[in-house]
Amino acid sequence: MSIEAERYDNRQRIIETAKERILKYGYRNLRIDDITNDLQISKRTLYEIFSSKEDLVRELFQQSHDILSNEIQSVLSNIINNDEADFLVELRKLWTIVKNHTEIVSNQLFADIKTVFPDLSCKRQDFEDSIKSNFDEIYKIGITKGIFKPNMKSELFFMIHYYALSSILKPEIIAQSSLSIKEILDGISNLLLTGALTEDAQKKYLELTEI
Template identity: 30%
Template sequence: MEENVKNSALRTELRERIIDTAVEAFTKHGIKSITMDEIAASLGISKRTLYEVFSDKETLLEACVLRRLEKEEQYLKEILAVASNVLEVILKLFQYSIEQFHATNKKFFEEIKKYPRVSEMMMRRHDRNSAAAIQFFKEGVSQGIFRDDVNFEIMGLLVREQLDLLMNTDICQKYSFLSVYESIMFTYLRGISTERGAQELENFIREYRRNKR
């Protein structure tokens, strides 16, 4: 019994080490260029051992994406616990997403679509989050932060299409990824904000750009 528990703990530890290593590699270099052989070698384990924990590359990628999503959800919970209104939450999430984009090779987002199981999982999660976001924005209306004449479902779809465009076109060859992403998000938030919300947003943007210098 104790031996089984020990073996289970070691396997769990190894699984976590593999995910940590793969997340870093996929994030830095993209998915396609990283092989299972390279991941095994960087951990000092055999490829056979790696495949005993993760049956194939897509299964490992799925675990990596889940790790990222879990970190995002934990961060969101921490913000919700201390934020004074929904705009504060959104702006903190914006800063978090900027940090994530900076740390992630654009190839990662392009190549992940080639893994149908992972793409489907991300779409399901995105649809669930979109439904929750609509209620979240409606709460912002009740707080006097956002306008009450906005169809947030339509706006959410439009922003999603713009972000997909950002990921799937060559626009970033002319403009930096950050500049385009900022333009999308700040224009969206300005358009749905009340006078009070707009003032809070402009205060954030001034401080944000001051800190970027």
């Protein structure tokens, strides 16, 4: 492996380890010593890549934002431009993309670091506005394809999905749960996309609402 390739590999490993620790323990408990111990690298190696913990967190946030934006745009482009694309399959892809990135913009993270990085609060709003805009476009397409009910507001569709994740993915909640992060994310996904009721129960509930 070349020096440049090794440096890039270390950079990504450091970012991923920092992300895992922030999600599990919160930003205030993020320690450079813990990251280097986890990765079995020296502090010198880390500081050759990131000048400080703050520099690392900024890069982590920006990278997550850029990757998420690009992946969402890819799904949206496929839905709009590919007549052969299965909308529900693409919707599932979209949910997977969002759930894999939402934890890094969770309420807990920003509660911890907003005093250290006040500018990131603006970035978070830009981040949410971007996702909301894409969800709105996809929802409108879903209505024309007969996938979504036309009487449900796209804003509500976005809020249910996005804020369900950002509210649950908090260190104190995850720490108390016997479920893994993957199990939590998959469970939320299944509940929101398929509903909590069985088909028979859904029919019965609809009958009750007509009484």
